[in-house]
Amino acid sequence: MFKNKVKVFRVEAGLSQKELSSSVGVTRQTMSLIEKGEYNPSISLCLRICYKLDKKLNEVFWVNKEEFEREEG
Numbered sequence: 001m002f003k004n005k006v007k008v009f010r011v012e013a014g015l016s017q018k019e020l021s022s023s024v025g026v027t028r029q030t031m032s033l034i035e036k037g038e039y040n041p042s043i044s045l046c047l048r049i050c051y052k053l054d055k056k057l058n059e060v061f062w063v064n065k066e067e068f069e070r071e072e073g
Contacts, residue, residue: 002071004061007035009053024048 010020021031024045033039034049041049050057063071 002037002040002061002063003067004034004037006031006049006053006060009055009060010035013053015052020049020052023052 006020010017013020015023017031017035018028021028024031025048026034026041026045030039034041046057046061050060053060
């Protein structure tokens with residue numbers, strides 16, 4: 001399970017899960033899984049999400065090394 005800030009930035013942008021998912025080409029269910037960290041999107045999908053939210057990749061999806069190792073651990 002990997003943390004991300006998709007939900008935080010989506011809410012800030014005033015978008016519903018359905019609106020964001022539709023605009024990036026996935027189902028609302030997939031977006032829900034991404035927000036929960038239960039689905040690891042492709043880099044292409046990550047970029048589409050970031051472009052829609054007007055955020056940089058590292059703002060939305062970055063996990064520091066220690067956190068990554070703890071999750072893998």
